Amino acid sequence: MQNKVLNVDGVKVKLQIWDTAGQERFRSVTHAYYRDAHALLLLYDITNKTSFDNIQAWLTEIHEYAQKDVVIMLLGNKVDSTHERVVKIEDGERLAKEYGVPFMETSAKSGLNVELAFTAIGKELKHRSMKLPNEPKFKLHDYVKKEVKGSGCCKS
């Protein structure tokens, strides 16, 4: 478990981050982890088709076990591994659209969009918790679309 403190528009937001194992054999353990989570980052590896195929099962499971209003974000990681890519950006986009979740490609190695993923979650959770009546609603999808950076390889 790791803590990350963000400054979201002058407000401190503390994220408590749990990295759960993706493997099937740990599923029963992971339920307990995400049952009470406010946000879930679902990562697949763009160089590993199986990891992408597993996302569908995760989304179905989350629907069953997670909080109804949980913030979900789909991330296609390892975008730095250009030559090993087997999952197209369009495939990620299509899946995200199907489930109505924001999507971006990331690289834990180069750092591409990593801060953005956490900031976006932080902003969404802050807006939800503050409930300021005069403040316009934070639009997570729009924010991600506006701020996301391409890998510089595959997008026109």
Ligand SMILES: Nc1nc2c(ncn2[C@@H]2O[C@H](COP(=O)(O)OP(=O)(O)OP(=O)(O)O)[C@@H](O)[C@H]2O)c(=O)[nH]1
């Ligand atoms: N090139 C590249 N390698 C990465 C990236 N992110 C992770 N890796 C590598 O991928 C491997 C697996 O990373 P982990 O963070 O252990 O993956 P995980 O899915 O959490 O693994 P489990 O905890 O076993 O489920 C490691 O060797 C990482 O260095 C990335 O963005 N780019």
